[in-house]
Amino acid sequence: MTALILSALLMSLIVGVRYLATSGFFAWTARRIRPDIYAPADEQKAARLNRQIRREIGWSLLSVAIYGIPAGIVAQLWQAHGLTRIYSDLSAMPLWWLPVSAFLYLAVHDTWFYWTHRAMHHWPALFRTAHAVHHESRPPTAWAAMSFHPWEALSAAWLIPALTFIIPIHHGALLLVLLIATFFGVTNHMGWEIFPRRWINGWFGRHIISASHHHLHHGLYQSNYGLYFRFWDRLCGTDKGFSSDLLRP
Ligand SMILES: [Zn+2]
Numbered sequence: 001m002t003a004l005i006l007s008a009l010l011m012s013l014i015v016g017v018r019y020l021a022t023s024g025f026f027a028w029t030a031r032r033i034r035p036d037i038y039a040p041a042d043e044q045k046a047a048r049l050n051r052q053i054r055r056e057i058g059w060s061l062l063s064v065a066i067y068g069i070p071a072g073i074v075a076q077l078w079q080a081h082g083l084t085r086i087y088s089d090l091s092a093m094p095l096w097w098l099p100v101s102a103f104l105y106l107a108v109h110d111t112w113f114y115w116t117h118r119a120m121h122h123w124p125a126l127f128r129t130a131h132a133v134h135h136e137s138r139p140p141t142a143w144a145a146m147s148f149h150p151w152e153a154l155s156a157a158w159l160i161p162a163l164t165f166i167i168p169i170h171h172g173a174l175l176l177v178l179l180i181a182t183f184f185g186v187t188n189h190m191g192w193e194i195f196p197r198r199w200i201n202g203w204f205g206r207h208i209i210s211a212s213h214h215h216l217h218h219g220l221y222q223s224n225y226g227l228y229f230r231f232w233d234r235l236c237g238t239d240k241g242f243s244s245d246l247l248r249p
């Protein structure tokens with residue numbers, strides 16, 4: 001029991017440092033590239049932005065603890081008891097399984113996110129209870145990556161840990177999934193498109209969600225619900241394309 005608690009604390013610490021380092025780095029970068037968003041000259045705007053960023057960091061740190069608990073349980077059950085389907089020996093599965101397993105984790109995560117996210121926008125009571133916190137940021141900043149109400153954090157925090165009991169994955173591929181989740185969680189909220197317009201208008205942008213796509217969700221609310229891929233949004237007619245504010249020349 002003590003080992004489980006320590007593991008949960010350690011994972012919360014890792015998730016917290018990961019959040020502060022990634023959001024901090026991209027907020028710092030975005031401040032240089034979009035000072036109009038991150039360092040407005042108008043004093044009132046600057047004060048409002050500071051209050052918003054403090055709120056985003058506060059909610060995110062609460063989410064860090066919620067995400068750390070199932071991650072810590074999995075880490076302990078994997079390391080001490082071998083109870084998950086995480087493997088370290090590359091010969092345990094064919095090499096082609098490495099990218100396939102990473103893609104499966106992202107696809108399941110994206111599917112879960114799309115439908116729960118859409119449900120939260122569909123039912124006003126659910127929106128007010130679980131998702132309004134995430135939309136308090138208008139527009140969001142890189143610090144909003146984990147800015148969720150605890151109910152919303154609870155709805156998602158267990159998913160990837162649960163998948164490790166079902167879908168075999170090499171620990172390196174799992175790390176890649178977590179890096180992708182972190183990178184897109186931060187950059188999709190930073191109010192600045194990191195990818196060149198050529199990419200956004202090409203194959204990448206047609207299939208992968210980046211800031212231009214998610215920024216429109218924060219403006220329109222009733223569209224662009226996806227997390228990594230545009231698949232569900234396009235299939236279900238909820239894809240309204242990109243926010244023109246963010247597209248780089
Ligand atoms: Zn968002």
Ligand SMILES: [Zn+2]
Binds near residue numbers: 121131134135217
């Ligand atoms: Zn939303």
